[in-house]
Amino acid sequence: MDFLDFLEFNVTDLLDIILVAVLLYYVYKLVRGSAAINIFIGIVIVWGFWKLTELLEMEMISSLVGAFMQVGLIALIIVFQQEIRKFLLMIGSTNFSNKRKFLKHFKFLREDGLSSNTNVDAIISACDKMSSTKTGAIIVIERNNSLDFIKSTGDKMNAEVNQPILESIFYKNSPLHDGAVVIDGNYVVATRVILPVSNKRNIPLRFGLRHRAAVGITEKTDALALVVSEETGNISYIKNGEFTDYKDLEELTAAVKDDLIDID
Numbered sequence: 001m002d003f004l005d006f007l008e009f010n011v012t013d014l015l016d017i018i019l020v021a022v023l024l025y026y027v028y029k030l031v032r033g034s035a036a037i038n039i040f041i042g043i044v045i046v047w048g049f050w051k052l053t054e055l056l057e058m059e060m061i062s063s064l065v066g067a068f069m070q071v072g073l074i075a076l077i078i079v080f081q082q083e084i085r086k087f088l089l090m091i092g093s094t095n096f097s098n099k100r101k102f103l104k105h106f107k108f109l110r111e112d113g114l115s116s117n118t119n120v121d122a123i124i125s126a127c128d129k130m131s132s133t134k135t136g137a138i139i140v141i142e143r144n145n146s147l148d149f150i151k152s153t154g155d156k157m158n159a160e161v162n163q164p165i166l167e168s169i170f171y172k173n174s175p176l177h178d179g180a181v182v183i184d185g186n187y188v189v190a191t192r193v194i195l196p197v198s199n200k201r202n203i204p205l206r207f208g209l210r211h212r213a214a215v216g217i218t219e220k221t222d223a224l225a226l227v228v229s230e231e232t233g234n235i236s237y238i239k240n241g242e243f244t245d246y247k248d249l250e251e252l253t254a255a256v257k258d259d260l261i262d263i264d
Contacts, residue, residue, distance in 0.1 A: 117186050118260055119161045124253045126166035127228050127235050136230030137170040138180040138210045140195070141260065145221035151182055154193035161186050170228075180213065180225075196220060198241065207236075214238045224259055 024044065050069060053062035123139060130137050140147065155176065159165050161183055169191055170177045179192035195213035203212060207229075214225035219241035227236040237244045237252055239259060246252040 118183065119186055120253055120256045120260065122161055122163045123166065123183070123226065124249055124256070126163045127226055128249055129163065129167055130170055130228045131233040131235050134230055134233040135167075135170050135172060135228060136177075136210060137166075137226075137228040138195070138214055139166070139226045140180050140182045140193070140214070140217055141224040141226075141256075142182060142184040142189075143222045143224065143260065145223065147182055147184070147217075147221060147223060150180075150193050150195060150217065151190040154179055154182070154190045157188050157191050159188045161188060180217075200241070211236060211238070215241050215243075218242075224256060226256075 046065065047069065050062065050065040053065060118141065123141075127137065127139070140150075165188060166181070168174060169181055169188070176191040180195050181188055182190040182193050196216040197209065197212045198216035198219055200212075200215060200219075203215060208231070210227050210229070214227045214236070215238055217223055218225050218238050222240075225238040227238065228234075229236070235249075235252070237246060237255065244255060246255055
């Protein structure tokens with residue numbers, strides 16, 4: 001029967017399937033944890049249904065679903081604009097020129113137990129100490145997407161991450177305390193960095209400019225951000241443009257470590 005012709009399988013078909021699977025995998029990783037994940041799953045289901053109707057030569061329903069997919073393309077670009085931006089940043093990132101960071105994109109090829117070299121414990125300890133003294137701070141941790149475009153707005157630094165360094169940077173009388181700190185690997189690479197501010201209207205009014213800046217950079221890139229409020233001393237963890245809840249500092253530390261390992 002003609003509709004069984006698809007059973008003829010060759011190397012090109014295998015390559016096609018692998019490329020589509022990799023593309024879907026990366027898109028899923030970009031939208032995972034955000035509100036767009038349900039939309040993405042819905043699109044995959046509709047697309048699979050469309051291809052099934054084409055395979056079974058159900059012309060009427062196939063043409064109807066196909067028209068829906070084509071017309072909905074513009075709407076999808078609007079819905080996924082932040083995710084598309086992240087994807088393009090990842091593709092064009094200067095990090096790909098660095099072999100060590102390029103290999104991060106293939107976590108499934110790495111040995112089990114390999115973890116990030118960022119001293120997360122020192123970062124969280126510094127945030128805890130600054131929280132107790134209500135010292136305002138914003139720490140941005142680079143992952144896959146290059147943050148060179150914001151590093152250039154501040155002062156370059158090459159200091160290994162440790163608790164005293166971070167506390168001294170954000171000390172109220174320090175000339176470096178104004179702005180954000182960027183951490184790449186286990187090094188503080190920039191201070192006094194100016195971050196893009198989010199225009200989201202659903203951010204609670206109790207959060208100030210630091211929090212909006214943290215939301216802004218995590219919307220535009222896959223970076224992680226930790227914010228210590230100068231008013232309340234509360235520590236906020238932000239990724240994918242959203243605030244992440246945690247019960248205690250141990251859970252926060254574990255969450256940051258997991259997100260730094262999960263950087264493919």
